[in-house]
Amino acid sequence: MDGVAAEDTVATDISTTRRPVRDHSTAIVWILCSAAFIAMLDVFVVNVAFTNIAESYRGSSLADVSWVLNGYAIVYAALLIPAGRVSDRFGRKAGFLVGLGIFTLASLACAVAPSLWTLVAFRVLQAVGAAALTPASLGLLLTVLPPTRVPGAVKVWATTSSAAAAFGPVVGGALVEASWRWVFLINLPVSLVAGVAAMRLVPNHHRRTPSRMPDLLGVALLIVAIGALSLGLVQSGEWRWSSAATLGTLAVAAVGVAGFVARMTRHRNPVVSPDLFRVPTFVWANVTVFAFCTAFGAWFLSMAMWLENAAGFDTMGTGLAIVPGPLMVPIFAAVSQRLISRIPVGIVVALGNLLFASGVALVLATASTPVRYAADVLPGWLISGVGIGLALPSMIASAAVDLPPDQSATGSAVVNTARQLGYVLGVAVLIAILGSLDAPADRMLTAFQHGWLFIAIVAIASAATAFGLTPRTRQS
The missing domain is CATH 1.20.1250.20 (MFS general substrate transporter like domains)
Structure with missing residues (x-):
């Protein structure tokens, strides 16, 4: 009986190994x-x-x-x-x-x-x-x-x-x-x-090993720091940058960051391992993502506000007018995939950021009132979409490629926090630059031009930091 059972077991194992495994990737x-x-x-x-x-x-x-x-x-x-x-x-x-x-x-x-x-x-x-x-x-x-x-x-x-x-x-x-x-x-x-x-x-590839809770005080300090920073940025337009409320929340954020860094370097099980910041591509990716998303967040909001307030488009018209630029993103994300098999990823991301800045600069140079969408807006909008497609997917991928697997979610969270804070900062600065939209057309145009100049400068800065993105592990 034991022999029969062994034969059945072998047969079952062979049947299992021969059964095709479907790839759900x-x-x-x-x-x-x-x-x-x-x-x-x-x-x-x-x-x-x-x-x-x-x-x-x-x-x-x-x-x-x-x-x-x-x-x-x-x-x-x-x-x-x-x-x-x-x-x-x-x-x-x-x-x-x-x-x-x-x-x-x-x-x-x-x-x-x-x-x-x-x-x-x-x-x-x-x-x-x-x-x-x-x-x-x-x-x-x-x-x-x-x-x-x-x-x-x-x-x-x-x-x-x-x-x-x-x-x-x-x-x-x-x-x-x-x-x-x-x-x-x-x-x-x-x-x-x-x-x-x-x-x-x-x-579910989670390792079944004993886990210590991360530093709870570090978690609290991080939440306070990022929450206070975000609050100060989003309310700066209403509170004013020089107000006690804005300066107070930013001071709380600074103290929270200092406390968090101290806990991160001393605690046995920190929220974010200091080892992550010893990975050069990870550090440069966070800097680049933050700068890029500051420009990106301000750019999209500025275009929606320009079309609604200066061109007089309704909500649906504004949405449709915005579509052509984003259509460039997936197309040129695929192009960037081909480029980085031949060119270092940092150069591809820098090129994308420079194209993004060029699109913004073109709108800055040609904008006029009354707004001529096809002549003043669309060319620069399309060029910026090309640049975003080349830059954003590759910089996100570069941030994660050199990280150890057991830090992947934490590392991606750090990158996405930099991304979100970039959006918040970009919108806050843009609103501060634009001020009231009840101004006459010529003053409104000047305010938007100042906003677009800010966006172009930040995009160029993001291009400069992108050269640190080429990972040790070559992407394919």
């Missing part, structure tokens, strides 16, 4: 990228719905309504790194699914919110979910895919999330025509499909 990429896409999309579609939300809650001031945007931005930026650290320690798949679940339930709650401050509270909960799923999704791409698929998958991830910023005005404009509440309801079907598919297809 492509499906996994799209599952993880779709979730990251909706998390980023929600940041930008709500901008379009802002006026309609304010009209729904009559009696609320614009400053109060602005917390629908600011609450999300601050919490999202503050929690990215702690959430990435938790995913690295306790499982990226679990972090992704929990984050997606929180995001989905909060989206439904936002859609039915009966009051403004209820909506703000559920937007904060949305940000908690988005902060959990974003680094976990990129961390999973880095660890569950075959090594040959990782660089291309990371570029798809970066391209889809940047496309969310571009297509947000179009999607938001179409949904707001029915009701601003559809801006949140649209998340439900995508989230549910992604969640079910992830449970079935995404493997």
